Structure formats: C-alpha cells, structure tokens
Amino acid sequence: MTEITSLSLSNLVNKVKKKELSSVEITKSFVERSEKSKKLNAYITDNFENALNKAKQFDENPNLDLKLPGIPIAVKDLFCTKDVKTTAGSKMLNNFIPPYESTVTQNMWNEGAILLGKLNCDEFAMGSSNETSFFGNVQNPIDENLVPGGSSGGSASALAARLTPVTIGTDTGGSIRQPASFTGTVGLKPTYGSCSRYGIVAFASSLDQAGPMSQNVEDCALLHEIISSYDSKDSTSVDFKRNEYSKELNKDIKGKKIGIPKEYRVDGMPDEIEDLWKKGVEYIKDCGAEIIDISLPHTNYALPTYYIVAPAEASSNLARYDGVKYGFRAEGKNLIDMYEKTRSEGFGSEVQRRIMIGTYVLSSGYYDAYYLKAQKVRNLIKSDFDEAYKKVDAILTPSTPSSAFKIGEKTNDPISMYLNDIFTVPVNLAGLPGISIPAGHDKKGYPLGLQLIGKAFDEQNLLNIAYAMEEKIGFENKISDWWMK
Amino acid sequence: MSNTNSQYLIDRGDNQYEVVIGLEVHAQVTSNSKLFSSSPTKFGSEPNTQVSLVDAAFPGMLPVINKFCVQQAIKTGIGLNAKINKRSVFDRKNYFYADLPQGYQISQFKDPIVGEGKVILDMPDGQKEVGIERLHLEQDAGKSIHDLDPQNTFVDLNRSGVALMEIVSKPDLRSPDEVSAYIKKLRSIMRYLGTCDGNMQEGSLRADVNVSVRPIKSKEYGTRCEIKNVNSIKFMQMAIEYEANRQVDLIEEGKSIDQETRLFDTKKNETRSMRSKEDAHDYRYFPDPDYYL
Amino acid sequence: MSIDLKTIKHISKLSRISVDEERADKLAKDLSSIFEFIEKLNELKTDNVEPLTSVAETTLKLRSDEIKSDNIRDQIIKNSPDSNEDYFVVPKVIE
Numbered sequence: 001m002t003e004i005t006s007l008s009l010s011n012l013v014n015k016v017k018k019k020e021l022s023s024v025e026i027t028k029s030f031v032e033r034s035e036k037s038k039k040l041n042a043y044i045t046d047n048f049e050n051a052l053n054k055a056k057q058f059d060e061n062p063n064l065d066l067k068l069p070g071i072p073i074a075v076k077d078l079f080c081t082k083d084v085k086t087t088a089g090s091k092m093l094n095n096f097i098p099p100y101e102s103t104v105t106q107n108m109w110n111e112g113a114i115l116l117g118k119l120n121c122d123e124f125a126m127g128s129s130n131e132t133s134f135f136g137n138v139q140n141p142i143d144e145n146l147v148p149g150g151s152s153g154g155s156a157s158a159l160a161a162r163l164t165p166v167t168i169g170t171d172t173g174g175s176i177r178q179p180a181s182f183t184g185t186v187g188l189k190p191t192y193g194s195c196s197r198y199g200i201v202a203f204a205s206s207l208d209q210a211g212p213m214s215q216n217v218e219d220c221a222l223l224h225e226i227i228s229s230y231d232s233k234d235s236t237s238v239d240f241k242r243n244e245y246s247k248e249l250n251k252d253i254k255g256k257k258i259g260i261p262k263e264y265r266v267d268g269m270p271d272e273i274e275d276l277w278k279k280g281v282e283y284i285k286d287c288g289a290e291i292i293d294i295s296l297p298h299t300n301y302a303l304p305t306y307y308i309v310a311p312a313e314a315s316s317n318l319a320r321y322d323g324v325k326y327g328f329r330a331e332g333k334n335l336i337d338m339y340e341k342t343r344s345e346g347f348g349s350e351v352q353r354r355i356m357i358g359t360y361v362l363s364s365g366y367y368d369a370y371y372l373k374a375q376k377v378r379n380l381i382k383s384d385f386d387e388a389y390k391k392v393d394a395i396l397t398p399s400t401p402s403s404a405f406k407i408g409e410k411t412n413d414p415i416s417m418y419l420n421d422i423f424t425v426p427v428n429l430a431g432l433p434g435i436s437i438p439a440g441h442d443k444k445g446y447p448l449g450l451q452l453i454g455k456a457f458d459e460q461n462l463l464n465i466a467y468a469m470e471e472k473i474g475f476e477n478k479i480s481d482w483w484m485k
Numbered sequence: 486m487s488n489t490n491s492q493y494l495i496d497r498g499d500n501q502y503e504v505v506i507g508l509e510v511h512a513q514v515t516s517n518s519k520l521f522s523s524s525p526t527k528f529g530s531e532p533n534t535q536v537s538l539v540d541a542a543f544p545g546m547l548p549v550i551n552k553f554c555v556q557q558a559i560k561t562g563i564g565l566n567a568k569i570n571k572r573s574v575f576d577r578k579n580y581f582y583a584d585l586p587q588g589y590q591i592s593q594f595k596d597p598i599v600g601e602g603k604v605i606l607d608m609p610d611g612q613k614e615v616g617i618e619r620l621h622l623e624q625d626a627g628k629s630i631h632d633l634d635p636q637n638t639f640v641d642l643n644r645s646g647v648a649l650m651e652i653v654s655k656p657d658l659r660s661p662d663e664v665s666a667y668i669k670k671l672r673s674i675m676r677y678l679g680t681c682d683g684n685m686q687e688g689s690l691r692a693d694v695n696v697s698v699r700p701i702k703s704k705e706y707g708t709r710c711e712i713k714n715v716n717s718i719k720f721m722q723m724a725i726e727y728e729a730n731r732q733v734d735l736i737e738e739g740k741s742i743d744q745e746t747r748l749f750d751t752k753k754n755e756t757r758s759m760r761s762k763e764d765a766h767d768y769r770y771f772p773d774p775d776y777y778l
Numbered sequence: 779m780s781i782d783l784k785t786i787k788h789i790s791k792l793s794r795i796s797v798d799e800e801r802a803d804k805l806a807k808d809l810s811s812i813f814e815f816i817e818k819l820n821e822l823k824t825d826n827v828e829p830l831t832s833v834a835e836t837t838l839k840l841r842s843d844e845i846k847s848d849n850i851r852d853q854i855i856k857n858s859p860d861s862n863e864d865y866f867v868v869p870k871v872i873e
Contacts (some may be wrong), residue, residue: 001677002864016831027810042592080544081546081873086544088544093544095752096544096857097857098543098544099529099538099850099853099857100538100545102545123740129746147754150866192833193833193836197545197547198545198546198547199545199546200545201544201545202545203773204774205773205774206774206832211798232549232839232841233547233549234547234549235547235549235776235838235839236547236774236776238836239836239839284811298822300818301818301819301821301822303815304815304816304817304818305818305819307815307816308814308816308819312771313555313774313817315579315767315769315793316577316579316588316771318588319579319581319587319588319589319793320542320586320587320588321588322581322588322866323581323859324586324640324843324858324859324866325541325542325543325586325854325857325858326543326544326857326858326859327586327857327859328859329859329860332868332869333869334869334871334872335583335638335869335870335871335872336581336794336871336872337867337869338868338869339581339794340779340790340794340795340796341796341797341857343793343794343795344795344796344797347795349801350807352795352797353805353809353812355795356786356789356793356805356809357791357809357813359769359789359792359793360781360785360789360809362579362766362769362770362771363769363789363792364767364769367769367770367771371771372829373819373820373824374819375826375829375830376827376830377819377822377824377831378826378829378830379827379828379829379830380822380827382830382833413758413807414811415811415812416813418815424852430833431833488782509783516843516846517843517844517845518843518845518846522847523841523844523845523846523847524845524847525845525847531851531864532865533851533854533864533865533866534849534851535847535849535857536850536851536854537847537850538850538854541815542852543857549839549841550838550839550840550841551841551842551843552841552842552843553842553843554843555840574831581794582871583871629871630865631870631871634867636869636870637860637867637868637869638869638870638871639864639865639866639867640865640866640867640868641864642854642866732789739857752791755819767792768848769792772831773861777837
C-alpha cells in the first residue's frame, strides 16, 4: 500500500470523502514523517499536538462536503496564524503570537484543513535561498547541503520531502516559483489582487502575492480555488469572478498560442537551461498549441527596477518594527537609541541592506532619479506584456538560470544572489500570474523548472496549459530520504 | 502697535515691519469611524480602548479608506469655494515616533483632494479675502504623554488614525486679529457643514502658524518660522506677537533669522526652538501602494 | 555610483538602524555595487512615460462609516515589550 504521505492532495481528499482514510491517520503520517526530518530544518514552529487534536475532532464529526476535509497543511511562516507563533523568519518577531488569522489561511481552515506547522523562510521574505532566516538554513531534500531556494524555502523543502501534502508560500520577485524549480515541485504566483494580503507580513505591497505550492498541477488548482477570494479588508484585492479551477482543469490546449520571448535568452545562459526551454517548446507543440516568437524589449531592466521598488516599499513597511507595540525590543537610553538598537539587533543583514537601499532611493534628491524612474520603467515592462498578449495566450520561459546551488555558495555576493530571480521578477512587476512546473533535470540530476506566464486573472488558462505540459513531461522527483539516515 | 489705518505693524524707531502669516489648520473630521480603520473616533475614552489591529500597525494589517471621510473633505472644499480634484493620491509620510505606530503617516503630498479656494473675512474695515492653497486628508497620530513617569513616555493610540483635514492657507494674513477671524470663519463653515465640530479644547482644531516679517512696502517674503500645534486662538495671537517681535529684533540687530520649527510655551508666553534635528525631516513621500487610486 | 560612509551614516539615521564602523564599511561596499547594477536604468529614456500607478485595472473600493471594532485593549497591549495596563511604555525622547 502506498505510503499516505506519498499521496497527492486530490487523492487524499478523495480517500477521506470515501472514508478510506481518516484525518487522524493522515495527520499522524505527516507528523511522524516531519518529526523524522528535523535535519531539513523546514519547520520553525510545529503545531503537531494541536493538529492531532483537531484531526480527532474532525473524525468525530466529519464534514465531507468540504474541499480540504481534515487535511493537515503546513504554511510559510509569513502568514499570521491565530494563537500560533508567527515569526517571518526573523528575530524581530520571534515571540510574536498574532491574535488574528490571515484571510488566505482562514479560507483553508474554512474548508476543513488543519494547521500542521509554520515553515521556515528567508527573513521577511527577502532572499532566494532561505539563508537569511534567523532560524537557520533549510536543506533541499534533493541533495545534501543544497539550498531549497527562497524565500519560501521551508515550504518548498517540506513539500518536496512530503512533510506536508501541499503548502502555501508568498511570491514578491519569485519566492514561490524559484524554490519550486529548485525542488522539483509546482508553484503558482497568482495575478496580483487574486489572493488577499490581509494578515500576511508585508514585504513589498505592490508585488506580494500568496500562492499554492504542490506536487502537481491538479493539486495546485484545487488549492488555488480555495485561497483566491475577494477580501474587503484588503484594498488591493480584486473582485472578479473566480473559476472553480480544479473542476475546470482541461488538458486540451489545441490552438492556444504560446509566446517565446527572445530577451529571456540571457548572456551566458547555461546550455542545460537553453535545452530545457527548447524541450518545453516541443512539449507545447506536442499538445497541439502554437509557438510564436515575441519580444519583451524591457526584460533586461526588470531586475534593477525590482531592486528599487521592492526595497523602497519594504523600507516603509518594516518601519512598524520599532519595539513599541510588539516583537523584539532592545534596551535604549532614550527613544531613538531604543529604535536604533532594536532594529539593528532585530533585523538580519540582508533585511538591513534592503531597508537602507529603500530608504536611500526614496530620500530627498534621489526620489526622481530612482523610485520615480523605476515606476516608469515598470510601466514599460507591463506594456511589453500587454502588447505581447495581443498575439499570444501565455508565455513560456525557464524558471531559473540554474538548478539549486550549494549552501553558502552565493552568500558573499548580493548581486549573484539577486540574479536568481531574473526570469521571475518581470511577472511580479506586471502583476501577472506565473507558474513553475518541474520539467527536467540537469547534469547533476537536480530538478529544473519551466515557467508559464499568463494574462491577468486568466489562471484557468495558465493552469490548463501547465496541466497539459505536465502530462507530456512526465516528471518524476527523485527523493531518497537521505536526511533520515 | 497699529497705526491709524488699523494695519498691524511693528515699529522700531523709523522702521516699520509688516507681519506675514500663513496657517496650516488641522481639523478632525466628524465621522463615526477612523480614516483607514473601523475604530470609533469619540473623544475622551480610556486610553487604548479605541485601537484596532490596523491602528496599532500589527503585521499584515491593511488600511481601508472611509468613504464618508472623503465626502466630508469634499464638502468642506466646496464650502471653501475650492477646486475639487477628481484624481488624488494618498502618500506615505515616513518618520519615526512613538505615537506613529506604522512608522509612517498616510497623508497626501502632490495630489490633494481639494485644490485652491478662498475664504472671505468680515473685518472692521471691510472684507478681506484669504486664499486657500489646498486641503488634504491625513491620519492623526496618537498621543505621547511625557509627564506621568520620569523615565518613560506613555503612548495612547486612541487618536491614531482619526481623519484630519489639513487646510493650508496662502500667506495672506497680516495680523493676529485676521488670524482670529480666519480660524473662526473656518470653524463656522465646518460646523455649518457638519464636517468638523471645531472644538479646540478637545483638539478637534489646531494649527501650525507660519510667521515671517518684512519691512513695510517690501514685496519679498522674509524667512519664516513655523510654530507647531497651537490649540487656541488666544495662544495663536500671543505666539504671533511674540514671534514677530523676536524676528524684528533679530533683523534690527543685523542678525539673520534661521528657518526653524518652534513651539509656543504657554507658561512663559514665548516661542522657543524645538530640539533641532541634525537633518531636516526627510519624509521620503511616495504613493501608498496599499490601494489603487 | 559610489556610496560613501557619510551616506551610510545618513541612511542609517533615517532608517533608525545603528551601524558600527565595520558594518558601515561593508554596507558602503555592498550598496555601491548594488547601485552600480541599478544604474542600468539610466540607459532608458523615460521622459514621456507615466509612472505605474496600479497593477490591476480596478477602482478603489470604499468602506462605509460604521464602527466595527470592539475594545481589544488587552490583546493590543499584551504583545508590547513594555506596557502597563493602559499604555504602551517607551523610553523618553530627549528634549
């Protein structure tokens, strides 16, 4: 009998509805596997005892009409979970217990899901390797001493190692898609405004978006339809008619037009990535869809634009962490001294670096040259996509410029770390949906992902194309459970 | 010190100086709930009992704008014969203070909701027109209480997030009497419209007073000083008298006037310089990305 | 563009994060290389381009003027590192 933890979400849900599995059985399996996997350091806070109690309660009175009946799910520690410590991967919030729940997680609990625990992430979602967390590095289950990607590194790691059947992360510049690519899993960043930001520790308000991370596209669609909702508590939440993404999932993409942007072929791009992309083109053709060459002329300016806009917004969003109302406070001789010590001790070095960049680009004399300029370039980048979407339905690119790298390999060079996001960042700047699906392996046997970018609010189409490709790719993640030995 | 034309002037021997005054009036909007949260705005409640998670800037909390407050601002703008801007932007004004939980104030910088307007004052010697530069909406801050404990400051966030209208006048006022008439006129307009109760004792109406002086008949403006947060007409008048004379004395001594922010000390009846920050406040205004226009 | 120590000290004051000499040096170096990377934007002419105001095509939803919050003082204050029953407590600002 297949191990419970190897089953997909859809499979588990099915079995619960058919009364073939109980919530306690499922929860116990994931708890046991998680407890044997401490070496991965994917969890910051476990909620195992509570989860088992909730599972028992569920089984005593099961509501089988729910979409996630009694299913245990661990989530990125950026989502505020009521009465459960929420740290954002930072010393600043190491003792913070929110008296409220984020809308996205509440949507899941409303459908019967149970909180398994809070997953490790880069501090305040700033990072691409989960090496900036106050709670230590996370191991990629693919191989020892490999980064899982970031900032949703703990989520991707736990997912790939099957410590949770699905999870949710957040994506500001690639923080769902890049770790998905590095761990051989599926990650969707929805259209900006699709999922509520209420209760998510804010990094960059105009870029942040929560999204599902899963083993396959079907699970992704199911989770997405649950977490995507209009929320009046978030003024950037958009009220549009949302599909039943999983029910309407369709492999037939004949006649769809998929764009290949020439500017994504960057200088020095490794052959393996180029080959994977070419293979992707073949898969698309196999599905009966059409390949169209397109141009996104301002692609090369996306990364510098992002590294102005995101830090600027972050510098303002993180000003509330001042030791007054909650969180860490250092002793100070007076108010300013207290602020300076609190923030210098409470924040890690990457966060401090980004706050400083953000403060500088907004400061007097520099605002026009940097922030205003970046917002103009952002408009150009978005217009590129608008133009392209007159000719195509979706766009295919690689997810990342390489497979997972070794822990410590890029920590000394911020720019080389930032280049990880080169393919993902334009999507956030334009507010579009993007999904990464595992599409192959590199010479070392490490997974590589392909990214599909969709039109705004067109997640159904995007998921359908991903679904069709997934079947053709037939990807298998080779996880050996090395950390349990 | 006025001459027979009832013009308010400051004499020093043969030299006569005119006083130029501009006011930034902060008027609390009459509304049930705050500008960006649903907390009550009632005055005088127990500390921190009218504070929501949004007001206290908890992680993940987001502002949601109160439609009625926007309508109140527009109504006031109409009462000021002012241009109502169809497009306006909320900006973040970034600075750190204990009674500013977000570490920024949501305000309006380049694109306020109300543009230029005017107000007519009935003075003893005829009508006087005072220009309005703009009116914008912004959040009020909480209260810092310094005198309950020798080592510490206590913070009450009840007022944090209450909607304020900031009404900026053009530098058209020339005397303490005109200032009094102006404030009273604004207050009566807003009371009539029901947009602000004008209760200065409760802090519903307060003003930053900008004062400069110049030799009579000069067309250029002198350096101005800003006297912050004056909450009664009487104090405004006293502050203006003191400050104008202080500036004139400096000029007469051949000294220059530093552009600075000052406070009116109500016990000594004089203005004094606020602790000067090394750099003038750099508020790093940028459009607030937590909502669309 | 080179970011010097003086600028680091200025930014650190504005952002209320204290940095010692050693860290200030490293920050100056890191920020200089990051800004060199960012300057790439100067290659683009954007005089006639509007800054992006919002990513989604939607209008702002406004809230009605209803009071919804209860008195949650206990919840709000209990998270504070230093408080008494009624107030948040912070060290004095030096006047």
